[in-house]
């Protein structure tokens with residue numbers, strides 16, 4: 001179902017480099033942590049804004065169903081933009097295979113948790129330090145939450161500027177909406193990216209009270225209209 005969302009959107013793209021990429025959209029799991037950490041480190045210039053490897057392990061263990069990656073099918077004869085990467089780094093990104101045993105390289109990800117607040121809070125951004133062996137202590141993922149808190153949207157720099165950010169987000173939001181996992185998606189962003197998220201249907205709610213990574217964030221929220229409408233419809 002997830003891949004179908006991507007293919008439908010790609011079919012509607014104007015002729016462009018992105019339209020000709022052999023892409024896969026699938027759920028991320030713990031086996032993808034190293035690849036996610038590479039994408040995250042390369043995409044976010046400010047180390048304070050990056051999800052750490054341990055936090056990825058927590059999120060990909062607990063929130064796989066709402067964390068998705070965009071992969072490119074690796075063609076041994078033509079690596080395209082991937083040929084710009086150092087071989088060790090490419091190896092970390094290509095440690096994935098699809099059901100047809102094709103090698104896939106992660107080029108972008110959207111990694112989230114569920115939260116109970118209508119906007120992303122510092123509690124949502126955090127994770128329980130002893131998450132492997134203790135009961136959750138109130139921070140991090142809340143399985144009953146109705147807000148998808150999108151913490152990491154990152155495109156590998158070699159693939160930025162092609163429209164993959166909007167393509168990944170539209171695929172992801174369409175999939176979440178149809179899956180009825182939550183009522184809304186929320187995120188924190190810097191001022192410069194407010195127009196980017198507005199074009200994707202997010203509402204600007206002003207400065208956030210979250211102080212994660214030094215603060216200065218803005219709240220953006222995207223309501224899943226179909227989910228809300230469906231709930232409002234009398235049975």
Ligand SMILES: CC(C)(COP(=O)(O)OP(=O)(O)OC[C@H]1O[C@@H](n2cnc3c(N)ncnc32)[C@H](O)[C@@H]1OP(=O)(O)O)[C@@H](O)C(=O)NCCC(=O)NCCS
Pocket residue numbers: 043044153154155156159160161162163164165166188189190192193196199
């Ligand atoms: C921001 C990001 C997700 C955009 O994805 P992308 O595939 O490179 O996006 P595109 O180049 O196709 O551009 C889409 C739109 O976003 C705008 N945009 C892209 N990068 C931007 C940036 N750094 N600042 C402001 N606007 C930006 C583009 O100008 C374009 O606007 P347009 O539709 O009006 O032409 C991607 O560049 C990225 O991963 N950046 C590093 C990590 C990051 O900042 N993530 C977001 C955290 S909230």
